[in-house]
Amino acid sequence: MDLSLTPEQEMLKTAVRRFVQQEYPKETLLQIASPTEPTPDGPWQQLTQTGWLGILIPTEYGGEGGSFTDAGVLFEELGRGPVPGPHISSAVLAALTLLEGGTEEQKKEWLPQMAKGEVRMVAAITEADYGWLEDDVRLTAKKSGDGFTLNGKKAYVYDGESATHLLCAARLEDGNDVGLVIIPANIAGITTRDLPGFAWNLSEIAIENVSANASQVLGGKFAGGWDALERAEAKTIPVLCAYQVGGSQAIYELSVDYSRTRHQFGTPIGRFQRVQDQVINLLNALDAARWTAYEALWKLDIGRDAADSVHLAKAVGSEGYYEACNFAHEVHAGVGSMTEYGLTLHTTASRTLYHYLGDPKFHRRRLADALGL
Amino acid sequence: MDFEPQYTPEQEEFRQEVKAWMKENMPEGIIHPADPIDLTEEQYQKRREFGRRLGEKGWLWSTAETKYGGGGLDVDHAIVLEEEADAAGLTIPPFYDSGGRLGGASIVVWGSDEQKEFFLPPIFKGLVRTWQLLSEPEAGSDLANVKTTAVKDGDDYIINGQKVFVGSSLGCDYMWTLTVTDTDTKRHENLGWFMIDSTLPGITVQPMDLLISGGESGAGSGVKNTVFFDNVRVPSFNLIGGHNQGWKVATTHLELEHGTGGKISRNVVVDKLFDYCRTNDRRGEPITKDPDAREKLVDVYIEQEIVRLLQLRNYWMRHSDVTTTYEGPQASYLKKTLGLKMSRHILDILGPAALTFDPELGASEGHMEAHSRAGIIAIHPGGTTDIQKVIMSRRIGIGREVIEKAGALS
Numbered sequence: 001m002d003l004s005l006t007p008e009q010e011m012l013k014t015a016v017r018r019f020v021q022q023e024y025p026k027e028t029l030l031q032i033a034s035p036t037e038p039t040p041d042g043p044w045q046q047l048t049q050t051g052w053l054g055i056l057i058p059t060e061y062g063g064e065g066g067s068f069t070d071a072g073v074l075f076e077e078l079g080r081g082p083v084p085g086p087h088i089s090s091a092v093l094a095a096l097t098l099l100e101g102g103t104e105e106q107k108k109e110w111l112p113q114m115a116k117g118e119v120r121m122v123a124a125i126t127e128a129d130y131g132w133l134e135d136d137v138r139l140t141a142k143k144s145g146d147g148f149t150l151n152g153k154k155a156y157v158y159d160g161e162s163a164t165h166l167l168c169a170a171r172l173e174d175g176n177d178v179g180l181v182i183i184p185a186n187i188a189g190i191t192t193r194d195l196p197g198f199a200w201n202l203s204e205i206a207i208e209n210v211s212a213n214a215s216q217v218l219g220g221k222f223a224g225g226w227d228a229l230e231r232a233e234a235k236t237i238p239v240l241c242a243y244q245v246g247g248s249q250a251i252y253e254l255s256v257d258y259s260r261t262r263h264q265f266g267t268p269i270g271r272f273q274r275v276q277d278q279v280i281n282l283l284n285a286l287d288a289a290r291w292t293a294y295e296a297l298w299k300l301d302i303g304r305d306a307a308d309s310v311h312l313a314k315a316v317g318s319e320g321y322y323e324a325c326n327f328a329h330e331v332h333a334g335v336g337s338m339t340e341y342g343l344t345l346h347t348t349a350s351r352t353l354y355h356y357l358g359d360p361k362f363h364r365r366r367l368a369d370a371l372g373l
Numbered sequence: 374m375d376f377e378p379q380y381t382p383e384q385e386e387f388r389q390e391v392k393a394w395m396k397e398n399m400p401e402g403i404i405h406p407a408d409p410i411d412l413t414e415e416q417y418q419k420r421r422e423f424g425r426r427l428g429e430k431g432w433l434w435s436t437a438e439t440k441y442g443g444g445g446l447d448v449d450h451a452i453v454l455e456e457e458a459d460a461a462g463l464t465i466p467p468f469y470d471s472g473g474r475l476g477g478a479s480i481v482v483w484g485s486d487e488q489k490e491f492f493l494p495p496i497f498k499g500l501v502r503t504w505q506l507l508s509e510p511e512a513g514s515d516l517a518n519v520k521t522t523a524v525k526d527g528d529d530y531i532i533n534g535q536k537v538f539v540g541s542s543l544g545c546d547y548m549w550t551l552t553v554t555d556t557d558t559k560r561h562e563n564l565g566w567f568m569i570d571s572t573l574p575g576i577t578v579q580p581m582d583l584l585i586s587g588g589e590s591g592a593g594s595g596v597k598n599t600v601f602f603d604n605v606r607v608p609s610f611n612l613i614g615g616h617n618q619g620w621k622v623a624t625t626h627l628e629l630e631h632g633t634g635g636k637i638s639r640n641v642v643v644d645k646l647f648d649y650c651r652t653n654d655r656r657g658e659p660i661t662k663d664p665d666a667r668e669k670l671v672d673v674y675i676e677q678e679i680v681r682l683l684q685l686r687n688y689w690m691r692h693s694d695v696t697t698t699y700e701g702p703q704a705s706y707l708k709k710t711l712g713l714k715m716s717r718h719i720l721d722i723l724g725p726a727a728l729t730f731d732p733e734l735g736a737s738e739g740h741m742e743a744h745s746r747a748g749i750i751a752i753h754p755g756g757t758t759d760i761q762k763v764i765m766s767r768r769i770g771i772g773r774e775v776i777e778k779a780g781a782l783s
Contacts, residue, residue, distance in 0.1 A: 001375055001378045001379070002375045003374055003376070003686060003689045004374070004693070004695075005374065069374055256770060256771060259771040260770060270766070270770075270772065271771075271773075273759075273762075273763070275771075276762060276765075277762065279766070279769070280703075280706075280762050280765050280766065283769065284706075287686075288679040288682075288683075288707075291683065291685075292678065292682065294374055294376075295376050297374075298376050299376075312674075312675060316679065364671045364672075365671075367675070368671045371674065373651075373662075373670060373671070
């Protein structure tokens, strides 16, 4: 038993933390979140230079071939920003889906470019009638000639707007199999619309008479595509959880600091037990999320069946980040609501990630199944 | 990272030795009453006998030093022992004892060589059972407010006062306690910590009538008592850590009691609840298939997984000498709130069957009924949930200007 990080992981952690401080300071993150001028491209270019996007992509496909725990360490630090994607959506979920179900040609074609961040392939799965089950996919693929024609609408696609390519879940009209089709995101027939409001980098993507040939279908066929996606989701979720842990860790530190320095009634507010309750609840949510996430990452690394741990981690992690933000707002009151303070970056992220790859209720139900209840 | 012990061939060999030894030495017919108050004298003596055999082998307090009667084993072996006892449905020690885990640990840190040589071997060998005597009518959460006095008289101290919510059923050999040794100095610098022979004249033990005492099966205390000290003459030798140094000694066992020791065994009540719901039907289907019950069972599972992981973390931190701050009281807080939450869920899932140990209508041989009582009562011993949060706040640097350090464990 050893719950410490390896020296290499500690070094990675330090390097990523320094990188986020340098390239993604609060001002940059705020600018990206509400652009008053064109979004600066520099930080993203810097991120692609690090090679970190390839952390889970095997070396033979141009990646780093790291462990899941390595990826957890990396994304926990990115989550402290929170540094916006498309990283988990592309370099983790889409890349792992290709690894799970792609043909050798597809892996060779796409993975090296995804590791470099040149291709930002985003999985477009969910639709207006929202859900993460195979049954929820309605977008159709109709056979035409040697290929297929896609029609339908994806909704709540995380990182949809920044995608160069889509890994689009589609239902084959003939046979009913649900598979995944790789299509460029900027071709005629595809209209991407950023969803306004409290949503964080969510898009609606309308797909109208878009043609695709068989080589664009994951694994060359529709059958088995959905299963590959589910296997990849199970591996992505703990990494996403680590990202949420990083966010909770950052706002925990913010809240402790604020409790020590903000004075009311002539004393630091941390002296008040009502305020302490908020900070402690935040810490408890953070630690619960941290250890469920890292245990799931560890199980993935040693190749053990991780189904129960994955559902546990997502249920705890998404609830945890959401609640952590709420507790932090209680500590900060009015100051926390000011966008320039930075807390709302996390609050906004926590709401969207609550649902991404399945909300807590979804995972609680699947956990019951995994436990054989 | 690695979330489970990796067993070396040597450990596996040790495990076989432990298994074989346990098979040979574990007394027949040990039963686990749902409420520890039902532990009989005969059952208790079986557990004590097993404790002595473990002690002889050095396995009762396996990591304690051999020169004081411990096993001198490292944590890798201790884990195997703990796991094998867990698999056999017992804890080590197999009976309620506050001597080794808390009192003995404090003597190890603060006692003189002569005191260690005198007090520790009987504890570590299982020859004596020891109670802790901390709470008083005026000293609950504010433990430093104890009023029991120890007045120096020649080579002895004369102790007078009253302790409450202490001990167990079926008596003890030693008691350790915190008293006022100096009425003129300030808080925390006025206390003395004593290890006391329970047979001394002037000590009266009077059982309290409580809803339940907390604790699980045979290792729970069963009964809690009021203990009166009426001019009890205790030799100065029994004062640990020195005159007016009692609070320092107390920080060690308080730290351990607040969860810093960590734990790797399972939550028995959760297992029993799940077993019961899997094997009992409601409207023709197992209870686990009822959507409401399912939701609550998953809730219990999730919360107990969180507690398991945090206890595992604490266990690892302690045995890897990683400095702890808030982690002990955090695990204690969450374990207690889980217990309370579970008692509500049990009530929802089982209905009034959760409230009786009637052999026909009660659930799980009375274990659910006992937990229904224990859920609310177990919140308070060893520091209430609110106190755990107060400690956490100090340790993370918001409760006080100076960040409080954890109590010394070595």
